[in-house]
Amino acid sequence: MSKMMKFESGFSQEEALAEASRCLQCKKPLCRQGCPVNNAIPQFIRALKEGEYAQGLEAIYRHSYLPAVCGRVCPQEKQCEASCILARKGKAIRIGKLEQFIADNATEVGFPKVAATMGAIAVIGSGPAGLAAAVQLAQLGYAVTIFEGEAEPGGVLLHGIPEYRLPKDVVRRDIKKIENLGVEFRLNTLVGVDLFLDDLLAQGYQAVFIGTGAGLPKTLELPGEYLEGVISALYVLQTINLYNSGQLPEQELPVEKGEHVVVIGAGNVAMDAARTASRLGAEVTVLARRGLNDMAARDIERDEAIADGVKIRTYAAPLAILGEENVTGIKCVNTMVSPEGKAIIKEEESFVLPADKVIFAIGQRPYARIVTTSQGFEINKQGLLICNEHGMTTREGVFAAGDVVHGPATVVKAMGEGRRIAIEMHAYLLRKRLQSAK
Ligand code: FAD
Numbered sequence: 001m002s003k004m005m006k007f008e009s010g011f012s013q014e015e016a017l018a019e020a021s022r023c024l025q026c027k028k029p030l031c032r033q034g035c036p037v038n039n040a041i042p043q044f045i046r047a048l049k050e051g052e053y054a055q056g057l058e059a060i061y062r063h064s065y066l067p068a069v070c071g072r073v074c075p076q077e078k079q080c081e082a083s084c085i086l087a088r089k090g091k092a093i094r095i096g097k098l099e100q101f102i103a104d105n106a107t108e109v110g111f112p113k114v115a116a117t118m119g120a121i122a123v124i125g126s127g128p129a130g131l132a133a134a135v136q137l138a139q140l141g142y143a144v145t146i147f148e149g150e151a152e153p154g155g156v157l158l159h160g161i162p163e164y165r166l167p168k169d170v171v172r173r174d175i176k177k178i179e180n181l182g183v184e185f186r187l188n189t190l191v192g193v194d195l196f197l198d199d200l201l202a203q204g205y206q207a208v209f210i211g212t213g214a215g216l217p218k219t220l221e222l223p224g225e226y227l228e229g230v231i232s233a234l235y236v237l238q239t240i241n242l243y244n245s246g247q248l249p250e251q252e253l254p255v256e257k258g259e260h261v262v263v264i265g266a267g268n269v270a271m272d273a274a275r276t277a278s279r280l281g282a283e284v285t286v287l288a289r290r291g292l293n294d295m296a297a298r299d300i301e302r303d304e305a306i307a308d309g310v311k312i313r314t315y316a317a318p319l320a321i322l323g324e325e326n327v328t329g330i331k332c333v334n335t336m337v338s339p340e341g342k343a344i345i346k347e348e349e350s351f352v353l354p355a356d357k358v359i360f361a362i363g364q365r366p367y368a369r370i371v372t373t374s375q376g377f378e379i380n381k382q383g384l385l386i387c388n389e390h391g392m393t394t395r396e397g398v399f400a401a402g403d404v405v406h407g408p409a410t411v412v413k414a415m416g417e418g419r420r421i422a423i424e425m426h427a428y429l430l431r432k433r434l435q436s437a438k
Helices: 013-022 030-034 041-049 053-061 067-073 085-089 095-105 128-139 168-180 197-202 233-244 268-279 299-307 411-437
Strands: 120-124 143-147 184-186 207-210 230-232 260-264 283-287 311-313 316-323 327-337 343-354 357-360 398-400
Touching (some): 013 041, 013 095, 030 041, 041 053, 067 095, 067 411, 120 128, 128 168, 128 207, 128 411, 230 233, 233 357, 260 268, 268 283, 268 299, 268 357, 283 316, 299 311, 398 411
Parallel strands (some): 120 143, 120 207, 260 283, 283 311
Antiparallel strands (some): 316 327
């Protein structure tokens, strides 16, 4: 295996047709049940087999607004592909790659445009939740404006997931389609800082959708955590994505060639940060509190990180970050898994790993910019917005979905919830209209 292993590339036409031909077109398609958005999987596979790519994409768009993205980054091995009847023989249809193929080969198909006659809605945040809500609301006839704090829309799709897993031209292509639908983007506008939620309601937006994600990195409050060289995985990933798109000079990159980098965390974000640092030429070690098979990261992400040259130090936890002004190392301790399944310290004996940079990748929570600058919101202990079953926050007329509600999860979950809650917003506004007409 090459040192810099790339994520699997897409299917050629020949491969896609051969794979589509294996689909049994089940009468009761279990794959759809395994998909969080009940995507029209057999339908798009049949269309692909018949060479009707546009028809295939139209079928997908009834359920999913980001197929080129989902085809690439969904954990299909736990969702649609795990449910495929052929998975029982270890030969599940490669549904994700077929979805990617259709989305990449029917780029001319857009979303049907609907006249905006229903009034205006503000969406805050342009990650998968906000984008999906915007598409759904625009298709229901609302004039949608997305307020986004960054200079470019896309949320984690653009600023988090690395280029080698999700090319940014793919994300930009999908966002262009959303713009073509008439959705307006107000960029560089951080709600709670540049403008407030109450301003939006005062400006005449009938309802507001919050899809601001969970972008605040968690820390462990370790000694030495505030030393120069301690950074978050999100910072590393955002910086490299900005550098790749020409918006940041090379000297701003947070990791240098030859540096020793220790990544704390064993999930997907940790793997992305570790691989990214490794690709910048660093010697990377991931600290995982459990064994290789118990890591939170997808198997494919863990394996490709190892293939990229990332070392994984299993059964180890950090105790303190060492150094005077800059990080020089990290003090660790061995761990084991208790009979109750908890990762606990095995022995007090500690060891030190050299480190020029320590990257935290132990989870994120939402920023509190909106909830602290406007009244009426309730959040839980994790800082997540509390909503009723219709997605309405504790503030009348303000709805929310995505990571800001359910915590860090997946693109497909945020997208699916964004779409579902947009429909709830429509129902709410229709009810309100009926009541005021009485
Ligand atoms: P986000 O994508 O976080 O978008 C929120 C948006 O809101 C951002 O653009 C932000 O700038 C904006 N915003 C925040 N606050 C404000 C404000 N006050 N005013 C205006 N704008 C604001 N999932 C997968 O399915 N597969 C993967 O491979 C995968 N890899 C991942 C890798 C990384 C590094 C990370 C961090 C996550 C990954 N995920 C993956 C998870 C997935 O990306 C998220 O669950 C998903 O993006 C959440 O969508 P969202 O719309 O809720 O929030």
